[in-house]
Amino acid sequence: MNSVNNTSNGIQELSRHESAQDVLRTTKSDLKDAVKLKYKNVLRKKTKRSHRDKNCSTRQAKHVAVATTPVPPSRHVYQSRRSLEEFELLNKIAEGAYGAVFRAQDEKTKEIVALKQITTDNKDEGLFKAAKRELKTLLKIRHPNIIAGRELVVGTNMEEVFVVMDYVPRDLRNYIDSMTKNKQLVSPGHVKCLMVQLLDAVQHLHKNWILHRDLKPSNILLSYEGVLKVADFGLARKYELPPRQYTPGVVTLWYRAPELLLFANEYSTHIDMWSIGCIFAELITLQPLFPGSSECDQLFRIFEGLGTPTDTTWPGYSELPVGKITFKNHPTGRLRETMSNRLSDEGLSLLQDFLLYDQAARVTADAALNHPYFEEEPVAMEPAMFLPSLWAEYVEQNSNSDTGEDTQ
Known part of the structure; x- marks a missing residue:
């Protein structure tokens, strides 16, 4: 029992600040350099050439050579940025660790967009690195x-840098809460529609060597037309094969893979797939699958729901620090009992594949999209078929927050 308590204390001693510093160790010049480009043209106009000698000609030739060098795509975005004055800020819609998000109107096109402020304060180098990574x-x-991100928007000083994004006012958390309030379950066709879109998005991220590292319902936006969009890349980062060491303190607790709870610092795409499995189960039951109150409680809930791991279900488990601790022996099969009347056999098979302890065996986004679950009837519904009456009720209830003028 003392060993369990010691493990709990050890987990709790990992502070959020320390995790952020591990993930977000930084350099601080790139983003400010990009913002400074706004002023370079003005400075160039003020520059007077006072020399016409050979050395001056040589320098000029070098400038020409640099100018003809292809500019990276991200630099093109920086150079085409617009002024914040071209947008009307309507209201603040979110406040995150790396900057606020505003609902705004493009004065030129009258389109409603989201402006996400990017942290340029280098006093906290960890947060600055995270902001730069998210921007990229x-x-x-x-x-x-x-x-x-469509483009950069720059304010009157170097601290005001925003990225323009599509404005989608609802998220999957809103959808689940609305269904719960109306005492309605999400139909199999709707679940498949959402899951296919989510898997398509994550497949694209993984093919581009990007880990999201914080997939959860509130980070998955959903339009009135039923189009799902993965958002919030504040914890996203590039990954490599073989996996390198990263910080384990990522992913919101309820959607965090067990290897992260045990402080594994070598991981890959498998952690995103575990999160998708938790979201899949939540769409079916409208309740979080593992709603832990702490890291230890989260681990106990996972063991209780899926069975206590062994070296058979989790190769190398006994070699982990926690493997030396004796946990209550929970049998497997409880997940099947929980989902028996809510998922088909193929659906349960897919859910189990998402939630395997063995990372190497955990399903990939590619394999999940080709799972027989998506081929059986009823097939995935078209996004446009989402319940319009449900969205209409949601809009009426939340009209004040969408049209408010408070920008504080």
């Missing part, structure tokens, strides 16, 4: 089921 991801990724 937003500007690089292009997929219909991923919220991408």
